[in-house]
Amino acid sequence: MKEIKFILNGKEVSVEADPLKRLLDVLREDEKMTGVKEGCGEGECGACAVLKDGVLVNSCMIPLGAAEGSEIVTPEGIRETDKGKCIIDAFGDAGAVQCGFCTPGMMMATEALLTINNKPNESEIREALSGNLCRCTGYDLIVKGVQIASERGKDLW
Amino acid sequence: MVDSYRPKDLKDALSIRAEYNPQPLAGGTDLMVRYQSWSGTLPLFTKSVMFVGHLKEMKYIKKEAKDKTVTLVIGGTATLTDVANNPDTPEVLKKAVLSIAAPALRNNATLTGNICNASPAGDSICALYALDAVIVIEKNGGSREVPIMEFITGPGRTVLGSDELVTAIKIPLKASSVNDFTKVGTRRANALSKLSFTGVADYKNGRIDSIALTFGAVGPTVVRSVELEKKLIGLSGSELKARIPKVIDDYSTVIVPIDDQRSTAVYRKKVALNLLEKYLKELSSHE
Ligand SMILES: Cc1cc2nc3c(=O)[nH]c(=O)nc-3n(C[C@H](O)[C@H](O)[C@H](O)COP(=O)(O)OP(=O)(O)OC[C@H]3O[C@@H](n4cnc5c(N)ncnc54)[C@H](O)[C@@H]3O)c2cc1C
Ligand code: FES
Ligand code: FES
Numbered sequence: 001m002k003e004i005k006f007i008l009n010g011k012e013v014s015v016e017a018d019p020l021k022r023l024l025d026v027l028r029e030d031e032k033m034t035g036v037k038e039g040c041g042e043g044e045c046g047a048c049a050v051l052k053d054g055v056l057v058n059s060c061m062i063p064l065g066a067a068e069g070s071e072i073v074t075p076e077g078i079r080e081t082d083k084g085k086c087i088i089d090a091f092g093d094a095g096a097v098q099c100g101f102c103t104p105g106m107m108m109a110t111e112a113l114l115t116i117n118n119k120p121n122e123s124e125i126r127e128a129l130s131g132n133l134c135r136c137t138g139y140d141l142i143v144k145g146v147q148i149a150s151e152r153g154k155d156l157w
Numbered sequence: 158m159v160d161s162y163r164p165k166d167l168k169d170a171l172s173i174r175a176e177y178n179p180q181p182l183a184g185g186t187d188l189m190v191r192y193q194s195w196s197g198t199l200p201l202f203t204k205s206v207m208f209v210g211h212l213k214e215m216k217y218i219k220k221e222a223k224d225k226t227v228t229l230v231i232g233g234t235a236t237l238t239d240v241a242n243n244p245d246t247p248e249v250l251k252k253a254v255l256s257i258a259a260p261a262l263r264n265n266a267t268l269t270g271n272i273c274n275a276s277p278a279g280d281s282i283c284a285l286y287a288l289d290a291v292i293v294i295e296k297n298g299g300s301r302e303v304p305i306m307e308f309i310t311g312p313g314r315t316v317l318g319s320d321e322l323v324t325a326i327k328i329p330l331k332a333s334s335v336n337d338f339t340k341v342g343t344r345r346a347n348a349l350s351k352l353s354f355t356g357v358a359d360y361k362n363g364r365i366d367s368i369a370l371t372f373g374a375v376g377p378t379v380v381r382s383v384e385l386e387k388k389l390i391g392l393s394g395s396e397l398k399a400r401i402p403k404v405i406d407d408y409s410t411v412i413v414p415i416d417d418q419r420s421t422a423v424y425r426k427k428v429a430l431n432l433l434e435k436y437l438k439e440l441s442s443h444e
Contacts, residue, residue: 018199019161020206022189025197042190043262044347055238055264061189062265063200065161066182066208109261131259131347 004068008033009077019065024048026064027074035075035104039133046132049105050074056112058131075104078111086153087111087145096145098136105132110146118157119150160205167214167295170207170322175297178319179205183234184266186258187274210234210267215324218243226329233293233324237263237271237281247328249355252338253284258347269323275309275378278350278419282309283373284338285326286381287355293325294318302327312377331367333357335440339432340373343419350374351420354432356440363444365392370436372429375414382411394444401437405430 005014008031015030024041027033027050039047041060048059051073059072078084087107090096097103106129113120113128120128125146126139134142150157162179164170173179180202182188192200209215215233218240222228229245240246241254241263257263257271257280271281272292285305292308294301294317308315317323337356342348353373359366368389372380385407389397414425 018158019163019208020159020199020202022200029197038196041196042193043186043258046259046261049261052265056261057265058261061184061186061262063161063182063185063189063206063208065163065206066185066210068163068211112260128260131261 002065004064006067006069007071009073015064017064019068020063022060023050023062023064023067023072024059027059027072033074033076035079037101037104039101039105044131044133045102046105046109046129047102049108049132051077051108051112054115056109073108075107078107083111083114083153083156086156087149090149090152091142091145094141094145094148096137096142102132102134102136106134106142106145110149113146114150114153114157118154120146122147158199159202162205162207164207164209164212167212167322167324170209170212171295171297171320173207174322175320177205177207179207181209181273181322182206183210183270184236184262185210186262186266187270209322210265218245220245220330229328229330230293231268231326231328233269233322233326234267235269237266237268240268240281245330247284247288247330247333247357248336249338249357250281250284250288250328253280253340253353253355256280256338256340256342256350256353262347268326272305272308272326273315273317273323275311275313275315276349277312277377277379278353278374279379280340280350280353280373283350283353283371283379284355285328286371286379287357287369288328289369291327292323293327294321295324296321300324306381309378332359333367334359335436335443337432337436337439341428341432349419352414352425352429354429354436356433356436358440360394360444363393365389365397365440368440370408370433372412372433374419375412375425375429380412382408385411394441397437398441401434401441404437405434408433 037047039045217232290305340353358368414422
């Protein structure tokens, strides 16, 4: 066990845990950030996606010790922001949410994409979401959601 | 439960590596899957672990000029995204790296990790064999440079000592006018290669001046035959065109794949030779 500090959604937190504990488990169990989901646990589905120092990563692949001192942003960290609200509304209007399990990860991937490219074309959107699996929607509605977010949010990103 | 170390810099990392021989963990995208346990429980590492992904001294990509050669030096903790985004990254390496998984994984996974994992299906490895990459290895009080073809000795096996770390990858930047990297997988994202092919070549005064042809996932390590390549040096485009059937025959003796869960030997060999033929046709029409 070790005391490990990192920045979570803008606030410094300190966790007493084994440094090999998955960041995913630290976020869900120690920090109660249950917007971060576990799908596959092996890097394939993107349900556990968070931002680490500004870039999209899968938290199931990252041991806590590798995240020491990093800035981590979870879906809870963008939910209440203007950008987060824009994405949520756009997904809602597009019908991009069915069971909703993939949605937090899809939102994080969308935020990461729009941050580096605020006018993505369809193939750029599909590439950016290529690490996120959805069992329900068939993806087209999610792509539509990202398109709506990018149009409405052109002054946000 | 195993110990873990978080060195403060490279020097510290080399000392820890020498003293306790922990397993380096960079992006963790191979290791966290290999030692994965039940949801919510610790991964089952079998020996101590040293985090290296945060070591800033190795997070760089730069060009070095010496005499007449320019070398791209990729630091030991540069991620696959860093490599893909660098304007000096050779086209085949860029393509190979972008064929790996998806953005979130590439943001975290390192090029060094892909090499050290030494999978026969490691996509960057196929390109790096063709580019004559050299692996820079350091330990406390010493360093050495090993060509990638000698660095990897078998599936999952390398010449890396238990007190050593890979600190950089060097790629000589050579003229290359006809380039191809093709990966065959079950789908675009997140699929390991059934097989992969890299071809790089250049003409000088109408004759082939340099050529490298490599095949991934068709043997225990990436396949490259420098001997067969030598036979192509000096040919003109039309001479190459006439020789293609013979070249395919030659390569059919060095490509001896196996069956596994991703594909069959017959399919792999057929497709590998088709990709080779397509590339050679393209090359022969350039000169
Ligand atoms: C969903 C998914 C899809 C994938 N798809 C592909 C794919 O399409 N193609 C492909 O080639 N790979 C793929 N991979 C495998 C993996 O992502 C890559 O091999 C990646 O580049 C490994 O880098 P890493 O930094 O995460 O390595 P880690 O897991 O941290 O380490 C891998 C190995 O390298 C060693 N190592 C790391 N750094 C050093 C160092 N500095 N010195 C010495 N040894 C070191 C480690 O000890 C370990 O043996 C995939 C993995 C997942 C989970
Ligand atoms: S749970 Fe992390 S990628 Fe699926
Ligand atoms: S909405 Fe159900 S998994 Fe995507």
